[in-house]
Amino acid sequence: xxxxxxxxxxxxxxxxxxxxxxxxxxxxxxxxxxxxxxxxxxxxxxxxxxxxxxxxxxxxxxxxxxxxxxxxxxxxxxxxxxxxxxxxxxxxxxxxxxxxxxxxxxxxxxxxxxxxxxxxxxxxxxxxxxxxxxxxxxxxxxxxxxxxxxxxxxxxxxxxxxxxxxxxxxxxxxxxxxxxxxxxxxxxxxxxxxxxxxxxxxxxxxxxxxxxxxxxxxxxxxxxxxxxxxxxxxxxxxxxxxxxxxxxxxxxxxxxxxxxxxxxxxxxxxxxxxxxxxxxxxxxxxxxxxxxxxxxxxxxxxxxxxxxxxxxxxxxxx
Numbered sequence: 001x002x003x004x005x006x007x008x009x010x011x012x013x014x015x016x017x018x019x020x021x022x023x024x025x026x027x028x029x030x031x032x033x034x035x036x037x038x039x040x041x042x043x044x045x046x047x048x049x050x051x052x053x054x055x056x057x058x059x060x061x062x063x064x065x066x067x068x069x070x071x072x073x074x075x076x077x078x079x080x081x082x083x084x085x086x087x088x089x090x091x092x093x094x095x096x097x098x099x100x101x102x103x104x105x106x107x108x109x110x111x112x113x114x115x116x117x118x119x120x121x122x123x124x125x126x127x128x129x130x131x132x133x134x135x136x137x138x139x140x141x142x143x144x145x146x147x148x149x150x151x152x153x154x155x156x157x158x159x160x161x162x163x164x165x166x167x168x169x170x171x172x173x174x175x176x177x178x179x180x181x182x183x184x185x186x187x188x189x190x191x192x193x194x195x196x197x198x199x200x201x202x203x204x205x206x207x208x209x210x211x212x213x214x215x216x217x218x219x220x221x222x223x224x225x226x227x228x229x230x231x232x233x234x235x236x237x238x239x240x241x242x243x244x245x246x247x248x249x250x251x252x253x254x255x256x257x258x259x260x261x262x263x264x265x266x267x268x269x270x271x272x273x274x275x276x277x278x279x280x281x282x283x284x285x286x287x288x289x290x291x292x293x294x295x296x297x298x299x300x301x302x303x304x305x306x307x308x309x310x311x312x313x314x315x316x317x318x
Contacts, residue, residue, distance in 0.1 A: 006034055008072060009034060009078065010038060011037050012065075012077070016081075016186055017178060018175075020044075020183045022225050036074070040057065055068050055071075059102030060101050074116065076117045082102075084188040085149070086188055086280070099151035103155050103158060104158065111166050117168075118169070118171070120172045122153075124216075124217060126156065127141075130143050131285060136288050137246075138241070145283050156244040160244070163243070172242070173227060173231060173246075175219065177216055177217065178190070190218065193254075196208065196258065196270065198316065201313070210278050211272055212270075214282075217251045219248075231297055238297060241292055245292055247290050248287070250301070250305050
């Protein structure tokens with residue numbers, strides 16, 4: 001199915017939660033020297049730095065993107081640099097600048113160099129209070145109440161425009177909350193689902209910033225990475241959608257997650273003190289209909305709650 005055996009890839013936001021693991025997976029798949037990692041300020045991990053090329057860029061400065069694309073003859077960009085939901089509410093101007101102007105620069109650089117393909121993830125943050133919260137459809141109301149969500153809706157539309165106006169091959173998925181055993185969370189509303197693991201192992205106690213009955217869609221990092229790569233390797237002619245695929249794996253409440261962890265760490269005490277992020281969580285779906293992704297490029301998650309918790313704890317204890 002892969003159209004290109006050895007793409008020349010650039011990953012923006014490569015030192016972030018998804019980027020750090022996606023970059024290593026891409027290097028394992030296509031060769032270390034074929035994948036250049038880029039970041040803004042965050043220093044890369046030794047594993048990321050030593051396994052292949054790394055460059056510092058600022059996605060809000062187009063010339064810094066162009067320099068790396070031209071230096072490494074890049075033909076595929078995984079654009080992950082972004083300001084997430086919780087940080088975006090504290091710094092909305094920064095979120096707009098990085099998320100919108102950064103994406104515009106990426107798309108323009110790709111447009112000018114014909115044949116460059118782009119992956120740009122969206123998020124369940126694109127949805128809002130008017131969106132059906134159960135089994136949220138692919139085509140539905142998009143009226144988010146966070147700056148992060150606003151930039152994700154605008155980003156989906158901008159990517160779609162570039163596909164139809166310029167024929168740019170740009171693809172993306174609406175990610176749910178992502179859980180990782182490798183990289184700490186980075187300022188999102190779903191961070192509690194990662195933080196509880198770290199605190200359970202270290203201190204046997206966690207204070208959760210959403211209510212016990214808060215249900216959100218989640219995904220384990222191996223599924224997250226596999227979904228991105230599989231979408232980029234899919235046959236373009238099979239895709240009816242492009243930058244806005246709903247993607248799902250599992251949904252659970254904060255209390256259900258704590259209960260599953262307690263099966264492994266019985267002494268865990270979890271308390272609940274909702275803060276401003278509760279309102280954000282309450283505007284997002286509880287479950288997602290991802291039938292378009294399943295039908296158009298064969299998406300199928302591999303991890304549910306029980307398997308994810310077992311694997312997370314095993315990896316973190318190492």
